[in-house]
Amino acid sequence: MRRLSSPFLFPFSLLTSAITITILNAVATSAVSPDGLALLAFKSAVSGDPESALASWDEDDADPCRWPGISCANLSSSPDPRVVGIAVSGKNLSGYIPSELGSLVFLRRLNLHGNRLSGPIPSQLFNASSLHSLFLYDNNLSGPLPPSLCDPPRLQNLDLSRNSLSGNLPVQIRGCRQIQRLILAENRFSGEISAGIWPEMVGLIQIDLSSNNFDGPLPPDIGELDSLTGTLNLSHNSFSGSIPKSLGNLPPAVSLDLRYNNLSGEIPQSGSLANQGPTAFLNNPALCGFPLQIPCQGTISAGSAAPPGNRGEAPEADSSPSRKKGLRPGLIVLISMTDAAGVALIGLILVYVYWKLKDKERKNGCSCTGKSKLGGGKMDKGQWRCRFCCKGTEASENDDDDDDENDSGSAGNEAGEGRLVAMDRAFEFELDELLRASAYVLGKGGLGIVYKVVLGNGVPVAVRRLGEGGGQRYKEFAGEVQAISKVRHPNVVRLRAYYWAQDEKLLISDFIPNGNLAAALRGRSTNPSLSWSIRLKIAKGSARGLVHLHECSPRKFVHGDIKPSNILLDNDFNPYISDFGLNRLMSIAASTNPHDATPAAPGGFIGAALPSSAAATPRPAVDRPNPYRAPESRFPSARPTQKWDVFSLGVVLLEMLTGRQPETAATHVAAGSSAASTSCCSTEEKGAWPELVRWVRMGFEDARPLAEMVDPVLLREVQAKKEVVAAFHVALACTEPDPEARPRMKTLSDNLDRIGQ
Known part of the structure; x- marks a missing residue:
């Protein structure tokens, strides 16, 4: 092993020696501070800088706080300003991360994302004991996670996604008790996740391990993370086995994503698992149960369940030649063709009747895109014929006519049947179009699950799923929605439509594509x-x-x-x-x-x-302060x-x-x-x-x-x-x-x- 490793270590040793000589020369010829020397080591480790982002990092400048991308602060423990932030992101820098950055003991935020840095993450980097946020995502980093990852006691945000990191998830990561956001998505991590990691990480808010090669069962103790409020994303891996029932102990605000795994069995209907939408469980072929449209095969059909002994109750029938031989193949084909022709004929008749009714509706002036109203909100005779084709629209426009008892009663019926009601006539679409469209979970909290849905015409909308109760309060709900939809301003999200039924309530609004201010900050x-x-x-x-x-x-x-x-x-x-x-x-x-x-x-x-x-x-016993x-x-x-x-x-x-x-x-x-x-x-x-x-x-x-x-x-x-x-x-x-x-x-x-x- 020594013979094999020495040829690889020798060039790296020469490179390290060259950097050391460069730093020593800088010390001898300039008055650069120790923080400045560590930054110059990073500049020396950068082999490509196409945008000249580090060109003004000069050893002749004794104050590194004036260099682009560097933030400093006056601290009571130091007479001089110290480097507390490095932000050199999206500059296409190539090279590697030097271990000298670990000497920046007051460094709080290191942001090098969006470059082409390669090589391993040096373990000495985590000697920076004040490190609070580390953003190295979207690079070409490789190798395992350093065992010293959790040495900084204040590390809260760790994003290493979209790299080529590999190996197992080390057990030592449980020492990151203060970490809040652990994002390791789109790497090459593999193997099973050991038990005993998650209960120690009491500050976690968000976990993203998606798009890796993790396998084995889902860790049951991940359900003990009562601090989670964001996303638990384990999708696009190779997890197998059943979904642990303990995942139902997660807080209701957690948005779960288990798509594209090899999970099997019935989805437990416990706790927060029962509140997840179908998107959370898609593309697990052996998974069944609510909310998926895949029933679990828990029973056997009556014919196959008949005891073998019952077959002897009619021996003369069983012994007849016709029963032994069964139907002739030609007769089977004839019956099949007759059945198919009958089904096709019925389908043609239904289509014909449907379009005849639609033609009659158009001739009578029935259209769900608009209606003429008489005094007091009554409908004329032409509109009355198409009342039930326009139920949803009628409900949205007559919700304020509380003096009309007939309108109020019809609203209750419409609420029970479930209708999609467009608040904006220029933004109409069919309910089937909404339900067939692809949905992506944007977030989940105390105000329901929010999905991004792309309609058939390519227009994205945000759909919020509210709840399943309130079946007798349609008029009140419709009135509130009407009031909200009338608020129209360039800086207020616009409500476009809603869906009301006994077991489902949806709000459809404009989709704003660039995230929120919290994520940007x-x-x-x-x-x-x-x-x-x-x-x-x-x-x-x-x-x-x-x-x-x-x-x-x-x-x-x-x-x-x-x-x-x-x-x-x-x-x-x-x-x-x-x-x-x-x-x-x-x-x-x-x-x-x-x-x-x-x-x-x-x-x-x-x-x-x-x-x-x-x-x-009622509010929960413990209410998180806002x-x-x-x-x-x-x-x-x-x-x-x-x-x-x-x-x-x-x-x-x-x-x-x-x-x-x-x-x-x-x-x-x-x-x-x-x-x-x-x-x-x-x-x-x-x-x-x-x-x-x-x-x-x-x-x-x-x-x-x-x-x-x-x-x-x-x-x-x-x-x-x-x-x-x-x-x-x-x-x-x-x-x-x-x-x-x-x-x-x-x-x-x-x-x-x-x-x-």
């Missing part, structure tokens, strides 16, 4: 880092959409759940407010008793998260107001400015001065405010440098510093603890529009 988007101009564009558009909801819509709505994941982005980064009005609809869809509904709050509120005392279903909610919303008796949305948008704006999530800002607060911790706010306010709001207020009161507070990505845009400061002041005004001190959404929008003009 937190590195899980394919987009490059958001520039200041894009962030300002998103903030302004979001405020305009909320102004329309607050002041221009018929009911003057409150959204009540503004957060980055509810702000969708299109390909031009135009924002769209989503998930508007869903809480009210969910309370209707989940209830079968009309008196169980939560009445709309004054002003026509249908969008906010309702207090537990008024909710249609750092975007206003402090006053945490009181049980609080009623939603528009100032809630102002506070939430202010927190979102602070997240866009700082690049830090509200719930993870506590570590940065601790790094601030002790004096500031007592000056910014009272004890009661500290308990109500998100940590990010407190940290920013402390920074402004202490007059800390802007570079310590703003997202390092924005520091490159020097001309935007005045605009960033102005945006900070707008956000701080929105996050005042006193609701009366906060501006109206219209004022907030006007203040944002002035920035950059």
Whole structure:
């Protein structure tokens, strides 16, 4: 083995020696800091730089904090600024990752995705003890996962997808107790996943092991991950055996994906497994049961189940020559041809009758694309003939005619039969077209499963599956949907249609193709880092959409759940407010008793998260805190107001400015001065405010440098510093603890529009 390995190690040793000599020469000829030397080692390891991304990384420049892609911070433990972030992504760099990067002990974020780096991931890289996020996806890295992967105690985000990494999933990975997102998709990992890994990883939110070569049974203990809230993607592997019943213990918000495996047996109908859509289990040939349309063969037909002894009850029949020989082949063929001809004739008759009825319908002026109404919402005689062909349309347009008892009764019948109701006449399609289309799970949470569905004409839509109850409350549901569909603004997701039946309720809206703001800010988007101009564009558009909801819509709505994941982005980064009005609809869809509904709050509120005392279903015992909610919303008796949305948008704006999530800002607060911790706010306010709001207020009161507070990505845009400061002041005004001190959404929008003009 030594003879075989030495020829391969010798060139690598020469290369390492050359890099070391280069670094020593740099030390002798310049005053580059130790962090700068580690960065120069990375530059030396890059063999190809077609876009000259590292050209200005120069050993003659003693301050690496000025190099492109490098972020620094002043830390109390060091007199000089230290490197805390490296972001050189999408530059087509070729080469390898040097071990010297592990000497950056204050490095928090390493983002090298979208390059052509190859070779193994050096184990010394994880000597960077402050490492929080590691994004190496979309490269050509190979080899196994380093055993030192979990050495950094703060590592939370690990994305190594779309590489050529191989080997087993090491048992040592269970030491990553703080990791939240583990994404290893599209690699060459193989073998069985050992038991005992997942119970140790108590902070996991998302797991993606798809498109690998894992085999063996699904690990049952993965069902113990009660921290999961995102996707558990195990698709496109070779897992076999049955689905463990323990996977039903996963939280209801988890979106499960087990497609394209070799799983078999019946799908357990326990816990969250019963809430998954059919997409989660497709392309497992031996899998059966709900929600798949493949029944499990649990019984045997009556003929094959007859006991052998029963065949002797008619010996004379069995002994007859005709019974022994059976039917002659010619007679069998004749019977088969006669049956086929009969079936074909019946089919032709049915088709003929169908088209005759359609022709008669057209002659009588019956069309489901429109109708003429008399006074009071009554239909004329021509329309009455086609009433039942246009049930769904009638329900959508007559839902407000509560004084017509006949209309109300017909609505109840239509609800029971199930109809697709188009809210926009220019966006009509058939129910069969919707059900036949390919569906992809976009997400799953407390507001139902969301699918991306591509219709026959190529138009994608978002379909949200709400629930299976509320069969007696069609009129109420239709009224709420009508109110939501009337909200039309360039920055609000538009509701196009809905489907109502006793056992299924669907909402069909526009599909926004570029993900949401949360994914774009937190590195899980394919987009490059958001520039200041894009962030300002998103903030302004979001405020305009909320102004329309607050002041221009018929009911003057409150959204009540503004957060980055509810702000969708299109390909031009135009924002769209989503998930508007869903809480009210969910309370209707989940209830079968009309008196169980939560009445709309004054002003026509249908969008906010309702207090537990008024909710249609009780809250769980442990409710995950929402750092975007206003402090006053945490009181049980609080009623939603528009100032809630102002506070939430202010927190979102602070997240866009700082690049830090509200719930993870506590570590940065601790790094601030002790004096500031007592000056910014009272004890009661500290308990109500998100940590990010407190940290920013402390920074402004202490007059800390802007570079310590703003997202390092924005520091490159020097001309935007005045605009960033102005945006900070707008956000701080929105996050005042006193609701009366906060501006109206219209004022907030006007203040944002002035920035950059």
